[in-house]
Amino acid sequence: MTRPAVLILGGRSDIGLAIARRFAADGHPIQLAARDAAGLEADRRDIELRHRVAVSLHDFDVLDTGSHAALLDGLPALPGIAVCVVGLMGEQAESERDPLAAARVMRSNYEGPALILAELANRFEARGSGTLVGVSSVAGERGRRKNYVYGSAKAGFTAFLSGLRNRLAGKGVHVVTVLPGFVATRMTAGMDLPAKLTAAPEEVAASVERAVARARDVVYVRPVWALVMGIIRAIPESRFKRMDI
Numbered sequence: 001m002t003r004p005a006v007l008i009l010g011g012r013s014d015i016g017l018a019i020a021r022r023f024a025a026d027g028h029p030i031q032l033a034a035r036d037a038a039g040l041e042a043d044r045r046d047i048e049l050r051h052r053v054a055v056s057l058h059d060f061d062v063l064d065t066g067s068h069a070a071l072l073d074g075l076p077a078l079p080g081i082a083v084c085v086v087g088l089m090g091e092q093a094e095s096e097r098d099p100l101a102a103a104r105v106m107r108s109n110y111e112g113p114a115l116i117l118a119e120l121a122n123r124f125e126a127r128g129s130g131t132l133v134g135v136s137s138v139a140g141e142r143g144r145r146k147n148y149v150y151g152s153a154k155a156g157f158t159a160f161l162s163g164l165r166n167r168l169a170g171k172g173v174h175v176v177t178v179l180p181g182f183v184a185t186r187m188t189a190g191m192d193l194p195a196k197l198t199a200a201p202e203e204v205a206a207s208v209e210r211a212v213a214r215a216r217d218v219v220y221v222r223p224v225w226a227l228v229m230g231i232i233r234a235i236p237e238s239r240f241k242r243m244d245i
Helices: 014-025 037-049 065-073 092-098 101-129 148-168 199-216 224-233
Strands: 004-010 030-034 055-059 083-084 131-134 173-179 218-220
Touching: 004 014, 004 101, 014 030, 014 037, 014 083, 014 199, 030 037, 037 055, 055 065, 083 101, 092 101, 092 148, 101 131, 101 148, 101 173, 131 148, 131 199, 148 173, 173 199, 199 218, 218 224
Parallel strands: 004 030, 004 083, 030 055, 083 131, 131 173, 173 218
Antiparallel strands: none
């Protein structure tokens, strides 16, 4: 059986490469899209040799929204599955001081990912099939003083994915929202993360693969996060604003 190609937007990230390897192991051709994609040549060769699937590299800058259509036009084929793992945590203190830094975090986590998935959604809808996966964050479920710029952008992305899923229902295109909590990656290196709440990139990849196979709508990588965020959302605002979380 021929497996559909999988496009990984943000293919340079630890999570993106883990997802690529997971789908490649199941026989899917892989399209890795990232900035300076040529730097992924070693990863491309490794995935091809290990899993005997075609792997192509594509230059992609999520902030250059005018280039999104050309990126998709240049793919070997329109993928059957597209996974967007693009994100930028940034520094909350810097975002508070520097509007340009805040804008970069907001655009990297919401505007750019939403617009590239919107372009893919139109093409998938015209074809009548496909799966779109957006990796968002539990940080978008309530604004917290320690990361509200990042969290607000993820909240926007989560809402966008929900609306897109509703729009495409019954049209052969499914939209999956994946909500990791903490993930041990280069982006979180040096942070003191609680082990029971922290996933490895491979764990996220497994969640994405299962969600696609089972046509899930919203997936917490570690189910405990559904409970944690339910508690956080339930805290009254009058109390929440005095909490240092």
